[in-house]
Amino acid sequence: MAGSTVSRAHAVTKTAASQLNAPRPALVETAVDGTPGVVNREAVIVVREEWRVVDRWWTDDPVDRRYFEVVLESGRNVCVFRDREKACWFTQRA
Numbered sequence: 001m002a003g004s005t006v007s008r009a010h011a012v013t014k015t016a017a018s019q020l021n022a023p024r025p026a027l028v029e030t031a032v033d034g035t036p037g038v039v040n041r042e043a044v045i046v047v048r049e050e051w052r053v054v055d056r057w058w059t060d061d062p063v064d065r066r067y068f069e070v071v072l073e074s075g076r077n078v079c080v081f082r083d084r085e086k087a088c089w090f091t092q093r094a
Contacts, residue, residue, distance in 0.1 A: 020093070021092060021093050022092075023081070023083075023090035023091070023092045024090060024091050024092070025088065025089070025090060026039060026040055026080055026089040026090055026091045027039070027040050027041065027089070028040075028080060028082075028089040034066070034082070035047055035050070035068065036068055036070055036080055036089075039070060039072060039078055039080050039091070040091070042072045042073055042074060042076075043072065043073045044070045044071070044072060044073075045070075045071045045072065045073055046070065046071045047068055047069070047070050048069045048070065048071060048077070049067075049068070049069040050066070050067065050068050050069075051066075051067050052064075052065065052066050052067070053065045053067065062085060063085070064083070064084040064085050065081045065082065065083050065084065066081060066082045066084065067079060067080070067081040068080050068081065078091055079091065079092050079093065080092075
């Protein structure tokens with residue numbers, strides 16, 4: 001019995017942790033080159049880093065994302081990405 005309780009607790013913790021890092025839709029205004037200038041109505045002061053992830057292209061659920069780590073005018077660091085498959089912007093914890 002104790003083993004099953006631990007297993008259920010681990011599953012709940014794992015699910016809760018994955019929900020904390022789940023991408024959230026974002027409102028993003030971009031420059032001509034596609035870099036974010038405004039994220040959720042807050043100006044981007046600097047783009048600290050940019051990278052692209054292309055994976056699972058051989059499956060029915062491919063991943064093609066362009067990520068940016070930005071600093072907003074409030075001083076917050078935010079990770080934002082454009083999902084090129086869904087043509088939408090999201091924020092996600094880094």
